[in-house]
Ligand SMILES: *[C@@H]1O[C@H](CO)[C@@H](O)[C@H](O)[C@H]1NC(C)=O
Ligand SMILES: *[C@@H]1O[C@H](CO)[C@@H](O)[C@H](O)[C@H]1NC(C)=O
Ligand SMILES: *[C@@H]1O[C@H](CO)[C@@H](O)[C@H](O)[C@H]1NC(C)=O
Ligand SMILES: *[C@@H]1O[C@H](CO)[C@@H](O)[C@H](O)[C@H]1NC(C)=O
């Protein structure tokens with residue numbers, strides 16, 4: 001999950017709500033699919049597909065580890081996936097994507113005054129480095145952009161430390177994304193940002209930033225919640241100084257990667273598409289098992305299970321494993337974004353719904369749905385009623401997602417995997433994003449929800465109304 005979705009998350013915080021009203025559309029047609037839905041659920045929860053999603057994900061993330069855009073590892077993992085998909089009898093192809101080519105390089109940060117202490121640190125993605133030198137400077141701690149404005153006269157020549165109070169990811173991530181340029185405006189040399197998480201066992205979190213092109217680009221790194229709090233406490237009584245080194249740089253040439261596209265062709269409306277997706281790239285820490293190995297794997301596994309059951313929907317069911325997501329949704333931009341003459345622009349009217357899982361594959365609860373057309377909301381509601389066996393019947397209304405939010409420009413209905421992700425941001429963009437976050441039972445039920453709901457949408461007589 002990257003930075004671009006943040007405004008939508010905020011929107012979701014404000015506007016997402018559980019849908020309660022009753023509705024009339026298409027209930028008989030949808031009920032008639034209960035047998036198929038139950039076959040999908042059964043084969044995943046107690047049949048020969050049970051445990052497969054977890055096992056395949058484990059093999060994948062343990063073989064490759066993290067898969068940052070620009071790395072050979074990511075491209076090798078894409079080749080591995082193509083082979084795996086084809087061995088599963090699926091029709092898979094790739095499309096080339098260009099993304100910013102950011103390299104972390106060596107990095108460290110330490111306190112030098114009032115006493116020496118090394119910090120756990122992760123440079124923020126797309127940050128500039130420190131030009132091969134150490135930046136050593138006194139710190140100014142602020143808890144908000146408002147405080148930064150009030151104390152702007154104190155910023156010159158300092159390293160600004162953001163020790164905000166975590167509210168929610170959507171609200172607090174602005175310090176990571178905008179903190180550098182906001183402080184640079186008043187002459188800061190660098191910024192250290194408290195990791196954006198509600199919980200920490202001394203884990204620094206990375207992520208992406210956006211530079212304001214009108215002020216100098218200064219280095220930015222995340223430190224742990226513990227160290228941000230420590231610096232803040234110390235700074236009330238003492239002068240605190242820190243030293244920062246970052247070898248980070250963005251290369252002049254773009255990184256070249258590939259989206260993976262897997263199709264089960266519709267037998268009746270082959271040009272109309274239902275998309276299920278997740279992203280295959282990750283940051284360069286942990287294993288990218290949760291963000292977004294889980295989402296990518298429930299998506300291709302949904303198609304594999306449907307294929308293995310010999311089911312054929314009326315519409316084309318397409319799994320997309322996006323690349324370049326973390327640096328700014330570059331895979332989805334190349335697929336759809338209006339300003340970039342994207343490859344699939346002429347398809348837009350024929351996309352019935354675009355679904356993405358990029359907020360965890362914990363215990364599934366249902367779907368979050370963006371569509372405002374009452375008939376389409378009804379379709380999703382009735383479809384979720386078929387998910388009682390896995391207790392995943394909850395419809396939440398609102399826009400959520402990462403890559404798929406780009407489809408929102410065209411009013412394509414979006415759905416994301418609504419799951420019990422209360423701990424998602426504990427692990428997000430950290431070295432703790434490993435296979436230990438994943439759970440085989442939950443991956444099976446998430447795959448079941450994903451496969452069954454996308455199959456129903458793809459098999460309806462009518463595509464979703466906008
Ligand atoms: C930066 O500081 C560290 C710690 O004092 C030192 O080991 C290192 O050589 C310095 N690096 C440069 C480029 O000056
Ligand atoms: C902090 O540094 C300033 C400027 O160098 C100095 O005036 C002040 O006495 C120092 N405060 C402490 C607590 O050492
Ligand atoms: C959209 O789908 C319809 C059939 O449902 C087809 O006639 C039309 O060519 C498709 N458009 C594109 C751009 O694929
Ligand atoms: C079903 O989900 C609801 C809401 O998430 C939860 O309160 C309940 O405990 C779950 N029931 C079972 C049997 O898992």
Ligand SMILES: *[C@@H]1O[C@H](CO)[C@@H](O)[C@H](O)[C@H]1NC(C)=O
Pocket residue numbers: 363439440441442
């Ligand atoms: C996995 O999740 C299931 C269902 O949510 C739970 O019952 C089980 O204890 C979990 N397994 C592990 C190993 O945590």
